[in-house]
Amino acid sequence: MEYTQLGRTGLKVSRLVLGTMNFGPQTDEADSHSIMDSALAAGVNFFDTANVYGWGENKGRTEEIIGSWFAKGGDRREKTVLATKVYGNMSATDTPWPNEDKLSALNIRRACDASLKRLGTDYIDLYQFHHIDRDTPWEEIWQAIDVLVQQGKILYAGSSNFSGWGIARANEAAARRNSYGLVSEQCLYNLAERRAEMEVIPAAEVYGLGVIPWSPLHGGLLGGALRKEREGGAARSASGRSADALKNTALREQVQAYEDLVDKHGHQPGDVALSWLLTRPGVTGPIVGPRTQEQLDSALRAVELKLSEEFLASLDEIFPGTGPSPEAFAW
Secondary structure, rough: OEEEOOOOOEEEEOOOEEEOEEEEEOOOOOHHHHHHHHHHHOOEEEEOOOOOOOOOOHHHHHHHHHHHHOOOOOOHHHHOEEEEEOOOOOOOOOOOOOOOOOOHHHHHHHHHHHHHHHHHHHHHHEEOOOOOOOOOOOOHHHHHHHHHOOOOOEEEEEEEOHHHHHHHHHHHHHHHHHOOOOEEEEEEOEEOHHHOOOOHHHHHHHHHOEEEOOOOOOOOOOOOOHHHHHHHHHHHHHHHHHHHHHHHHHHHHHHHHHHHHHHHHHHHHHHHHHHHHHOOOOOOOEEOOOOOOHHHHHHHHHHOOOOOOOHHHHHHHHHHOOOOOOOOOOO
């Protein structure tokens, strides 16, 4: 496994991030523990979760599964850089009580304590804002975060799904308080979805944030979706984000060209999509969210795959990026 520093921090993390969103809803506790053990054995030390994972009436279940894994000992917690998120509503009812979501100082305090309890740990390495809160001033947010840092409950703060100007605004507000500010941004970024290159990634680079791409295979679109469709018929047809994307004829043609190129060079589509992200400026590591051990094993191959400049140029021809703004839309 290769390691890099998270943004401008001194924290060393693996170039693959283990996403845990499937733990609970699709992968039971025993298999989730096995996947986490395998990831740690392979050198993956960066685990990502969120307080809402588990979803619906089971919100928080994923953090509980990670907590029970930590409780097994064996330096599991000490070896893991743990990231979780705050923002989503954690109410157990259909009519949530006020202040049970978003980024008020009150919810940040309560949500952090609740996550710590579920995770069975006394600190969180990276506490991420799952979405921008347009109603809460940054002065309040940073005051709450600074208190958590002083209490030793969190070490760093990060963002997720922020705009470029949102990153700038957050870190300028932090600078005025002499707070450390955001150290990472978790965003949608992959070969088929490169809009983050316009402003989000440039902003992250300027402010020293590590970029953590989610959905690196675009919901399976870049994992051989068309091949699986031909080989397995309806039983293996695309779903979710991948199915929606394939309704676009032009994108379907791009995906076919991509799979043809990958086949020509003897690679696997998913491996190439992950490996490509590892070549991108500012990227710390993509989040892989395996449901099974086999999916984890496949993702681990991407770190060892080295793509030539010629191959990277061919990928750019198939999936041309927007480039940074304002050149992306002006002269």
